[in-house]
Amino acid sequence: MNIVILSRNIGLYSTKRLVEEGVKRGHQVEVIDPLKCEIIIEKEQPKIYYRDRYLDYVDAIIPRIGSSVTFYGCAVVRQFEMMNVFTTVTSDSIIRSRDKLRSLQRLTKAGVGMPKTVFTNYSRDVEEVINSVGGTPVIIKLLEGTQGLGVVLAETKNAAESVLEAFNGLQARVIVQEFIKEAKGADLRALVVDGQVVGAMKRQGKEGEFRSNLHRGGSANIVKLNEAELKLAMQASRALKLPVCGVDMLQSxxxxxxxxxxxxxxxxxxxKATGRNISRSIITYIERNYK
Known part of the structure; x- marks a missing residue:
């Protein structure tokens, strides 16, 4: 099979591992920068041109689209879909997951449990917003934030009101969520492939840090999910139509x-935390499903 990994950086761990496992399984694997692809739109002849050739030989793609290039990256994924190329995640599902508000609305309709959440259109009644999630402390998140950026813990009413008023003044859209104290600065990350959990870890924020992101100095250890946690991860994957995804959850x-x-x-x-070969699982998922 000819597999293309859509990634802007061939040196990233995830990209390198997917290449390694694809080659081990006997496939031709190529890393292509989606921003350097040219989309050719023609009646019944969708094409993609990259550097010196047309990408008309590709059997499957693995999108590794960063949030900063969502628009064009997803346009490239969509073009591959028009060319009947198998993709581990579709362009629509990527866009859906990147819209925090839209994804939370879909997830709650699917019956997925989550912290109490409020979204308003720059409401001046910040006190009512805070009360709606049970009072302080509260978590305030930018809708466009990633890797823990744009996430604030407001421990007092005055602090929460000040942060909300500041974001409103900047016309930055935010959601307000209840703070789950019993999680103690930790969360769970479940990795779903083909709708099944293939690995899970518990991430713990460093001392004094409520965010558990590894990019922010957190640590991670393997964890065995209970039945409710497994169900939530797979339910979230189905609700957003993401057969390959990471599902983050809190223990409450x-x-x-x-x-x-x-x-x-x-x-x-x-x-590294689980010792599981997640990259191989993604390659075998393609093998089972691309036709």
């Missing part, structure tokens, strides 16, 4: 609560 007194679903999860942290 009322059961697991979903934080977000990542359509391009990093593989380094979870492979």
């Amino acid at each position: 007194d009322r059961g697991p609560l979903l934080l977000e679903v990542n359509s391009t999860p990093g593989l380094e942290g979870i492979e």
